[in-house]
Amino acid sequence: xxxxxxxxxxxxxxxxxxxxxxxxxxxxxxxxxxxxxxxxxxxxxxxxxxxxxxxxxxxxxxxxxxxxxxxxxxxxxxxxxxxxxxxxxxxxxxxxxxxxxxxxxxxxxxxxxxxxxxxxxxxxxxxxxxxxxxxxxxxxxxxxxxxxxxxxxxxxxxxxxxxxxxxxxxxxxxxxxxxxxxxxxxxxxxxxxxxxxxxxxxxxxxxxxxxxxxxxxxxxxxxxxxxxxxxxxxxxxxxxxxxxxxxxxxxxxxxxxxxxxxxxxxxxx
Ligand SMILES: C[S@@+](CC[C@H](N)C(=O)[O-])C[C@H]1O[C@@H](n2cnc3c(N)ncnc32)[C@H](O)[C@@H]1O
Numbered sequence: 001x002x003x004x005x006x007x008x009x010x011x012x013x014x015x016x017x018x019x020x021x022x023x024x025x026x027x028x029x030x031x032x033x034x035x036x037x038x039x040x041x042x043x044x045x046x047x048x049x050x051x052x053x054x055x056x057x058x059x060x061x062x063x064x065x066x067x068x069x070x071x072x073x074x075x076x077x078x079x080x081x082x083x084x085x086x087x088x089x090x091x092x093x094x095x096x097x098x099x100x101x102x103x104x105x106x107x108x109x110x111x112x113x114x115x116x117x118x119x120x121x122x123x124x125x126x127x128x129x130x131x132x133x134x135x136x137x138x139x140x141x142x143x144x145x146x147x148x149x150x151x152x153x154x155x156x157x158x159x160x161x162x163x164x165x166x167x168x169x170x171x172x173x174x175x176x177x178x179x180x181x182x183x184x185x186x187x188x189x190x191x192x193x194x195x196x197x198x199x200x201x202x203x204x205x206x207x208x209x210x211x212x213x214x215x216x217x218x219x220x221x222x223x224x225x226x227x228x229x230x231x232x233x234x235x236x237x238x239x240x241x242x243x244x245x246x247x248x249x250x251x252x253x254x255x256x257x258x259x260x261x262x263x264x265x266x267x268x269x
Contacts (some may be wrong), residue, residue: 001068001070001151003069003072004072006219006220007218008175008179008222009069009175010174010215011046011067011069012046012174013071013075015046015047016047019255019259021049023053023057024049024050024052024053026218026254026255026263027050027053027054027058028254029252029263030193031208032219033038033059034058034166035059035060035063035166037060037139038060038166039060039061039062039063039067039165039166039170040054040060040062040063040165040166040168041163041166041195042065042170043066043075043152043168043169043172044067044068044169044171045066045067045076046067046072046171047075047076047079048072048075048076048077048079048080048145048147050065051076051145052076052080054147054168054232055080055141056087056141056142060139061139062139062144063144063146063225064146064263065145065146065147065148066147066148066149067149067150068136068149068150068152069149073148073149076147077147078089079141080142080147081128081131081142082128083141083142084128084142085103085134086120087141104167133145133267137247145257151263152191153176153184153187153188153191161194161195162194162195162197162198163195163197164196164197164200165197165200165201166196166200166201166202167192167195167196167200168203168204168237169192169203169204169205170203170204170205171207171261173185173188173204173206173233173236174207174212174215175234177231178215178216178225178226178229179221179222179225180225181228181229182229182231185231185236185239186243189236189245190243193243193245193268196268197268199268199269200267200268201267201268202240202245202265202266202267202268203264203265204236204263204265205262206233206236207230207260207261208233209234212229226239237264237266240266244269245268245269246266246268248265249264249266250262250263251263251264251265
């Protein structure tokens with residue numbers, strides 16, 4: 001889908017200029033090796049900042065970021081290349097010479113590295129460095145990170161079923177709920193459940209009910225849909241339990257101002 005005039009899907013452009021980070025504070029709630037060696041799906045990845053961080057700094061085996069808005073996905077690919085370009089020499093050599101390095105060591109190396117090898121000023125003047133082909137097929141950034149434009153709720157992709165260790169749903173439940181109603185949010189959670197491996201984890205940052213009123217004012221259709229909503233975000237843990245997730249683990253709330261939201265973890269049982 002091309003960009004909409006109103007961001008009715010929460011498809012804000014420049015989202016991360018309002019919510020900037022070097023390391024995403026929501027991810028910082030998770031244990032250091034949470035993503036190491038894991039396959040991850042980031043639903044509603046926007047411009048791919050979180051997706052790239054998981055692939056570059058957290059040692060994931062593979063991360064797919066999906067978003068409904070094609071312009072955002074193009075920006076996400078650009079960010080991937082730019083981060084690769086500015087990545088310091090250490091991880092590149094590490095990847096090129098020793099792809100078999102144990103995952104936890106690789107995560108530590110990435111966490112310790114500085115990121116000034118090909119500085120942003122050089123990229124500005126000369127463009128980003130080209131990404132070399134992945135000759136060894138090793139699970140290393142940027143090859144671990146891919147993006148896809150898709151309406152993840154309505155478009156079918158059976159190849160994703162039971163494939164992921166971890167699914168991220170950060171700041172997207174409100175948009176699914178307002179656009180597709182109570183049935184839509186149930187379908188969304190069911191699809192996440194199907195896409196996770198047994199024992200896999202959903203990491204979710206739901207928006208509060210109070211924030212729906214501003215969002216729905218953006219569009220007549222959202223206003224109409226909102227009138228029929230019976231479920232509230234506080235009910236989501238019950239819906240997820242009925243679908244086959246264990247009880248939530250509340251990791252905490254981070255973020256500034258209106259972005260201060262809870263992050264919860266659910267395990268597929
Ligand atoms: C408010 S942004 C959150 C971005 C990111 N997850 C974060 O928290 O940093 C919500 C994103 O979900 C995307 N989105 C909404 N509905 C979607 C759908 N059905 N399929 C895929 N992406 C969707 C929007 O385009 C938008 O980029």
